Every structure is written in structure tokens, then in C-alpha cells.
Amino acid sequence: EDQVTQSPEALRLQEGESSSLNCSYTVSGLRGLFWYRQDPGKGPEFLFTLYSAGEEKEKERLKATLTKKESFLHITAPKPEDSATYLCAATKASGSRLTFGEGTQLTVNP
Amino acid sequence: DTGVSQNPRHKITKRGQNVTFRCDPISEHNRLYWYRQTLGQGPEFLTYFQNEAQLEKSRLLSDRFSAERPKGSFSTLEIQRTEQGDSAMYLCASSYGPNTEAFFGQGTRLTVV
Numbered sequence: 373e374d375q376v377t378q379s380p381e382a383l384r385l386q387e388g389e390s391s392s393l394n395c396s397y398t399v400s401g402l403r404g405l406f407w408y409r410q411d412p413g414k415g416p417e418f419l420f421t422l423y424s425a426g427e428e429k430e431k432e433r434l435k436a437t438l439t440k441k442e443s444f445l446h447i448t449a450p451k452p453e454d455s456a457t458y459l460c461a462a463t464k465a466s467g468s469r470l471t472f473g474e475g476t477q478l479t480v481n482p
Numbered sequence: 483d484t485g486v487s488q489n490p491r492h493k494i495t496k497r498g499q500n501v502t503f504r505c506d507p508i509s510e511h512n513r514l515y516w517y518r519q520t521l522g523q524g525p526e527f528l529t530y531f532q533n534e535a536q537l538e539k540s541r542l543l544s545d546r547f548s549a550e551r552p553k554g555s556f557s558t559l560e561i562q563r564t565e566q567g568d569s570a571m572y573l574c575a576s577s578y579g580p581n582t583e584a585f586f587g588q589g590t591r592l593t594v595v
Contacts (some may be wrong), residue, residue, distance in 0.1 A: 403581040415586035468580045472524030
């Protein structure tokens, strides 16, 4: 069964303290790995898509990377406004649905 | 285009009542998805459409749930005889094609009392 697992469940950082979030996946025929940000009471907001191992994408303080078994979301010098739940999701070559992990709730304290 | 639109944003209903939610996707997107999310969990896939055709349904989608996308534009999700376990955020998303990024609406929060 396809599975996406995120760790840690929750992470507290001080402003400026860089860290990484992990997304491990067991998906046969992975086609794409997606990262989303979700604020409380709102829908997920698209951040990145990664399609092949070794691929990296950056946006402001965020950088996403992909290997054959996992993806990392690196957060450099985070600010309080980066506080949110970060979700990763995978799609298979044979289908279209997103299989989500349970998310990492990030809190950045000023 | 302002993105994916969902209505209503919040719905409180009594157990046993029927409810219907609406989703208006991004206009040029031919794929439309429904997901359900409970507190502290990631979204769970329910069903998706390519144009007006419903191509896949999750086993989570019991016979009390039905979704339509007439004319390949907006979609509705109906839940009949609601149960307390149906309380969740119902999310709609749309995409231009397979395995491309899906953009989500703000969701409809359903509370069954």
C-alpha cells in the first residue's frame, strides 16, 4: 500500500534557526512529490513539485529536495510568518490522486 | 480568475440531514478532486473528475456520498443521512492535467451535531 510519512509531527524553532522537515514515501511508480503549506482553517497552498531524484527547488527561505526514498524541506533562517503545517504528497504514474502525509506543524518563535 | 472557490465555508447540520457542497475550479483546469481532512491529519482522497467523467472513487466514499460535475465545470458533493463521523473539512482542488500541481480551495467545514 502506498504510504507517505512525515517527521517530525511538530517542530518549534527560534527565528533564524534553520532546520529540515522529512517526508518518506513508499509509492510504487512515483510520478511526482508535492509540498504544500497549510494555515489553520484554510486549504493547502502549493509550494513545490519534484519529479526525479536529485531535483531541487527553492522559494525564498524554503528549499525542497528529492531522493529515491524521501524528500526534505529545508527552511533557512525562518521567520514567524513561516509558522504553518507543511504537507507532502505523492502521485503515481498510473493515477492522479495525491497521497498525503500527516504533516509537520512548524512554529517559529520571534 | 481568483482560484478554486468553495461554498459554503461552514455548514452545521443535524445528524440525518442531507448536505450539498459546491466547488468552482480554476476555469482552464479539466481535473477536479475532492478530499476530506480531519483535525491533525493530512487530506484523504475521495474522488476525482476529468471533465464531466468521474474517473476514480476512494473506498472512503460510501454510498451516502455522491459527487457530480455536470458539463465539466463546477462540482457538487452531496452527503445523505449525515453522521457525526462525517464532521470534517471538505476540500476541493483542480489541476490542468495528470500529475501536475493541484490548487486547493479554502474548504467547507462540516459539523454534524
